Amino acid sequence: MMLAVLGFATLGSFMLLVMRKHLSAFTAIMLTPIAAALLAGKGAKLGDMIVSGLDTVAPTAALLLFAVLYFGLMMEAKLFDPVSAVIIRASKGDPVRIVVGTAVLALFVSLDGDGTTTYMIVCSAFLPIYRRLGMNPLVLAALATMALGTISGTTPWGGAATRGISALHLDAGEYFTRMIGPMVLTSVAIIATAYWLGLRERHRIDPDTLNAYRLEVASGEAIPAARATWRMWVNAVLTLALMVLLILEVADLVVLFMVAFVIALLVNIRTIDEQQELIKRQAANAVPVMMLVLAAGIFTGIMTDAGMIKAMADAALAVVPDTWGNLVPLFTAVLALPLGFFMSNDAYWFGVVPVLAESASHYGIHANEIARAGAIGQILHSMGPTSAPLWVLLGLVKAELGDFQKHALRWGIPVSFAYVAFALLTGAITIA
Template identity: 40%
Template sequence: MLTVWAYGMVIVFMTLIMTRRLSPLTALILVPTVVGGLAGFTGELGGMMVQGITRLAPTGVMLLFAILYFAVMIDAGLFAPFVRRLVTVVHGDPVRVAVGTAVLALLVSLDGDGSTTYMITTAAMLPLYRALGMQPLVLACVTMLASGVMNILPWGGPTARAASALGVDVDAVFIPMVPVMATGIVWTLFVAYQLGMGERRRLATGDTGADGALPAASGPTGPDAAAGAWAGSTGDAAHSGRPDRLYVNALLTVALLVALMTGVLPLPVLFMLAYAVAVLINYPALEDQKALLARHAGNALAVVGLIFAAGVFTGILSGTKMVDAMANSVVTLVPPALGPYLAVVTGVLSIPFTFFISNDAFYFGVLPILAKAGEAYGLTAAEMARASLVGQPVHLLSPLVPSTFLLAGLCGVEFGEHQRFTLRWALLSALVMLLGGVTMLVIPLVGTR
């Protein structure tokens, strides 16, 4: 019966999210509570919830202060000079424009927010695509590929979800994946170069593209608009750029990234310290700090609230032993010849699963089952979590991702056309990252037993 309750909880959870009957935040709290109570664990649910929330507290703190740190850097205009310089350098050559799009999108994606990446990248680059007659599909494709790779950042979402769902430290999942991310970045630049070369050849023949027309610009465009977006040009003094502190902000950000890679302190502590220093440097007045927090509180609360709600879900799933029951049932279904390769299988499955269902449904509903089954073959939870991340480039093409519609609209392309154009490159990106992970021994090809 425990297995039946377990699968019932996962199915109900996934169905409610996929049909948009409940938000992920609400479903993560209510579904396990109701099912756990019906299964006869009413008196024990409170302790399970607290235990799950406590286990995820470091992840929630890390995400909160990571979002706030990059919010300070964006408002202070740290990247505005780079945007201006990039627009100047790439102007006039389709190959440079495409590669420059990738570089800019990779940089903007550091804040972990896909919508921000899409808005700023298209604002900076769309005028160049229009002026040169380049297909905006290339802009949408390159921007999304870059965002898909950088989505693995801990504050981007999937890594935190995977770590939370399996109860492992974010550092153990993310830091070994850095070389894999580097592989994905190189691949993205290569794809951008290839698409740019294709545009150069097409334009040389006088071809204007499939429809022979260029989309109209939407909203403010050009280097000034892009730089202004980065500088937080809202007319509010509390959010205006801080060009006089550019080098200090750059030094602080580099120091933070180095500290993250070397692991000198836990990620939550590093981001707390970095935010405290950054806000004092750029917005020392208390009123300005309050205004900054008010401006970015919505984004921070949405992400952190989801993490703590996940603590309720995973706490009940683990405390009731439902996850063990599901894992045992999965183990019995896995062919013995396939079991040792379950990490690679998880990586492959993450591609269609994260496309057809949401990240929440996959990481909180499916991954724990696969990870528990992997234990029987000597695969650790951290290794399975890493494997589950490689499908992100394809995930962003899913109609379940609202920011994808934003990107298509900003570029002036049809959503279906964008999917058809980008899908093969996104699939290849996911497979390249999976191959990179296996080659670098970050994702084990075979279990230890």
């Protein structure tokens, strides 16, 4: 019980320090679990717990490094200008259409299962438009994270569900078939949220600025010139091939991004000096992301190895009376929201979900329902500090974690509860 209380206190302290801006996210995410471990009398094992956490995130940090370098190069090569041109023409300068387009593109791109790729593409297409009009980039960030959590967090080829399927030894088809309905309905809810946010932005933007931009769109002045050079075609084919190989899981993601970056560097940058200058420029975006991911690894390593994560899950399970056994799937879905927000996917899916599935089996509830319920928490996970791609997104929109979460959670929490309701409505999870 003491470990559970300490765990919840650690999470609450982290959120308070970050949202009130008493500490930076990088500082708070390391100091709070270290302090908790010392209070729990685990100081002697602190070094081992930190190294354990770093081991789990090191591949992710390397992946993010090369993903940021690759997409940074693609942005400099103006690969996504044709996409931006189509979007700007279709939007006709209307913030509502721009925000809804953000949600639609994010939902579509999230099908590839990779968060960094999704955020890079969405920001490449829409961020220049948001900045030109003075729209709030946190709107883009909130919609992108909700889309990623819904689509990538639910599909069997996304990282979260894959963990659940493997941990519980499930058939991917049986798990996913009943999740298609609630996933689609939640996507509609995200688009509806985008429409509402677009209306807010339309009323917030200065009318003169908006009218001027609409005239620029109508005249073609605001539409980026997209000349199809041979390099652009090579970049497009290379990026498409990268996406296909990512989905097919031909090799580790970090290997694919490393090879793709080297090829892109040779195609687009002629001299060694110019290549080094590009790496230096993009390192300004990549290094802060790596630091935060490594710090998040320290957070989860200490919380997991110190026993706080398991104690928190056990404490939550103890709240459910035996007579409420039929409600275990619903309880799992609701519990997935806070646990998904604070925990890494590895710790959650391999540490907590099997415990919930074992409890559910005593009441004749199939593990598929527990896996589906657990996936619902991925919307809030995508907004939490242990979501590695989130740090890439925050770097792109130039926002602090606390500011982002204050804005995004207002929409992410209601949409997550809507996801729970849709899962109940369609029978993906049951309470019978």
